[in-house]
Amino acid sequence: MGFTKPDLPKVDPDTFLQKPLMERMRILAVDWAENGFGSPRMVHTIYIVKLVLFFALGGIVIATVTSGLPAFWHVSEWWNQPIVYQKVILWTVLLEAVGVAGSWGPLAGKITPMTGGIRFWARPGTIRLRPWRWVPLTGGDRRTRFDVVLYVALLVSLAVPLLAPGVHSASLSQALPDNTSGLVDPALLLAPIVLLVLVGLRDKTIFLGARGEQYLPALVFFAALPFVNMIIALKMLIVVVWVGAGFSKFGKHFANVIPPMVSNSPSMPLKFVKRAHYRDFPRDMRPSRLANFMAHGNGTVVEIVAPLILFVSTNMWVTVAAALFMVAFHLFIISTFPLAVPLEWNVVFAYTTVFLFLGYPNWDGYAPWDMSPPWLALIIAAALLFFPVLGNVRPDKVSFLPSMRQYAGNWASAVWAFAPGAEEKLNRVTRSAKNQIDQFVEYGYEPKWAEITLQKTAAWRTMHSQARGLFSVLLTQLPDIDTRTVREAEFVCNSLIGFNFGDGHLHDVDMIRAVQREARFEPGELVIAWVESEALGSGVQHYKVIDGALGVIELGTWKVADAVEEQPWLPNGPIPLQVTWSLSGTSPAGRRRDQDHGHGALA
Template sequence: MGLISPRLPDLDYEEWQAKPLMQRIKPMAQDWAEGGFGTPDAVLVLYVVKIGLYAFGAAAITALTPGIGSLGDIGEWWTEPIFFQKVVIFTLLFEVLGLGCGFGPLTLRFLPPVGAPLHWLRPGTIRLPPWPSRVPLTAGTTRSMTDVALYVAVLAAALWLLLSPGQGGSAEAGSVGTIDPWRFLPLFAALGLIGLRDKTIFLAARTEVYGTLALMFLFSGPDLIVGVKLLVVLIWWGAAFSKLNQHFPHVVAVMMSNSPILRVKALKRRFHRDFPDDLRPGRLSEHLAHGGTVIEFGVPLVLLLSNGGWPTHVAAVVMICFHLQILTSLPMGVPLEWNVFMIFAIGFLFIDKADVSVGEMSHPVPVFAIVLAAAAVVVTGNFFPRQFSFLPSMRYYAGNWATSLWCLTPEAVAKLDGSVNKVARLPSAQLETLYDAEMATLLSHKVYAFRSMHTHGRALFGLIPRACGEDRDVVTSRYAIHDGEFVAGIALGWNFGEGHLHHEQLLQALQERCGFEPGEVRVVMLESQRFLEPRQEYRIVDGATGEIERGIVKVADMLERQPWDGEIPTYDVVVGAAPHPT
């Protein structure tokens, strides 16, 4: 791994390029298993610097609060509730500016490394309303000046909160109080209105975490502290609940193989069953996955119920290590600031405020109502995943996400570049600008390997022959494969694992602009697994003619396959009228 050059497997490029798609993926998956994405060291430094700037920015802007003290005195005021409030709002602002999840090279966003504000401040770009036929004044997919104004309102409301003074403090007690609850209403209104016009921005703000936490800032005293504690525990439990599946060990194997901290190849190989021929998760990955789930269920309960002392401190150390392990692995999509925030929340809520308990609350009913509503979304989202984003369902890192692969002809790519108002080209084109065509092709296949090493990747690549023709080599000659997440990233300005952003609604919006001919665009869409159901639904859709086929794939079939196996059995298939391309 070089300072600026990615590390890639040593192979004969001409010989490798002549092979069918899945055979080209095989050496890339084997290389990932012992070396990850091969990220250049300079990129790792970039993310470390970004984490430092995030932490410094949150502290620096809080130091502007009248009466709180200088940045150099942070050791005296970091336990002030207003600091926690401003960290929450600062993180929401950081995310909705595209600087958090979905930033930079580890999301294949190179030129530019950030898209969100460049896209959302630009009239004419694509927006996706969640309920265009049900909510008045939200129909259409073109961003207007109204949408730009609403996005600016979100930014302005967040900045206003960050510059707000405290109220209700006591100079004798050395406290500046908390932000006036009424000051949060403009942010809630702006987020709600922009969310009805464009669900992408609502999700990008990570509203399910920071917006819900901000609701608790309408309270004060013990009500605020206990309410936030309950929501943080719900985040852990929601994530743990979603990991009660057979997909999660694959996530652990892929994430640990990509860790820049673990550089001993012999250790990384142990995350897989029998490297290099069997890349299903090994026992080490399974133990880490199941052990992590147990920790995420049990240790937060100790934090919640203990009132300080050694049980609280031991539990806090365990959860800090839990988040540090994720943070230092630099997972693709890089949800780094979220883990930094959770570490800070552990110190503030469960160590410094360990003695603040439910019994001290003045208004428990509305506080518990907010927590129960958030919990209801988590549970319902796991049982009805097609109707809910994986973010409010809190299915973080679970490996059970809606996904898609887009098969595009050169004609389709040309239309996408020429007819869609956007700020970036597809990642493959960005790579060709940075490197030569050979390096760009190899890196694109490294991304295929990442997807194929997850269970859903086995299904997506296994369904490509059904989407593009029975001869899988047609992909080499006619179609190029693009991960749906990166199509959404350039078309919508942001994506962070939310597969519903690159399903039929986006395809229809692109079709309106590009006028794809039949066969130019074929998309394989895979829905999340419903809780306790051993199958997942899929759809194959043509950009011009609509749905070609739908059916189900079984999780058991995904689990027994290698990343390069290709075709997968399908069941309950319903075939549409659109013909396969010739």
């Protein structure tokens, strides 16, 4: 792999593209296992420079300069200053809301341009997705000028407290008499809190893009709680995020996440280590014992046990050890450059670990039992746990982000299959980026290699449990699947709405309906296999087959156990599917619209 050249699969493009779909998936999955996405090292360097200079250094400089603190190189003077932490959070929310933090750049499917976010969200006529249909005054699927004004106002409201000097806080002075920098003015936080809620009720894409499920509670704590209670509540917040994510990794899905993630890590150049994460490379690509240990030993256990130790420990050395574990945990995630590239989020959580648990340790009066009054802790805990609990029991009701199921492998996801030439119709949709195939070509890829590179993202999906079901659905539905253009939905979604973080709720039936309004697919031209996350303990996943023109044409389930036992390329054929409902007709192109059935058309 060169600094500026990608590491392309060792195939003849003409011969490769004539092979059956699942044979192509096998070849590319095996290639991924050794080489990952194959991105040029220049790409990772861009991310590192952005992370260190723009995000970390830029945020620290802004926080210290606007708070009257010594220059950023005097780390001992600012690392545990409460106002610095508050402004780091504001800086992070602002960058996430603009779209230059998570889900940014080539690794997130944004090649030219590299930024989604603001390029879509500040433009009337782009696709807007509401979180719940029952919320009044949220109808429609396109952004209006009102939505754009609301979004821009949110950005301004975040910038104002970020740049404003601190104000005196009686509760802070009582706890830290020597502190002179104060806190962010609580009054200045009311606007971003209200605007983030209002934007979120009309536009879930922006809310999730700003990572509102994690940072909105922090802003509320900054604005509403006295200092000691604020610190304890912030500890509760981060522990819920950690433990929720750790809990979600129990089950059959997560072990399948580790091998392709390690294979894609530029910090892991040793191919024999990458191969060791597969049961019998290249014949058996299921997770090995090493991958299972990495998933549930170093992953799940650490993400649950270490945070709980931090939460209750009153021993300095135990606390330091647990904090180092969590910092190392987040640095490891950064080193793998996961495709959603949540690098800034991991830096913030590493800093948060040090700031909260070492800067304000339990033995100094910042333990959970020090909250006053004690019943307030119960109310905050219940509020923080509401969406994680609901989202695990009813994943169809809550995005996997508020459900705290980050990178657990248990995702709502999809694969899109276009009839020859039909993908080009997506360029009719109002947006700020072309189809990824066109972006790769404009970047300099030959068209055939651009196609193979995009097919590699579909192969990456096959390495995860839910894809064995998704591809089984397509193989069952589409006799002509080998002639179709098959795309990983997360990449397609990025070009259509400017953001995706692995959440299939962002490219569900509502989004496809919005796309169809402008793309105008004919029946059978776009067929999508879409699946919901597994509900806690259910053992099954519920899938939908969606025709771009006709709507939902089939509903069913598959057993998770069947999916995880198969190879990515399904050598034994489709896994068993239990069809629970099907629209009349024999093929997607020939199915007629059923006016009487509740699963209506998208047209």
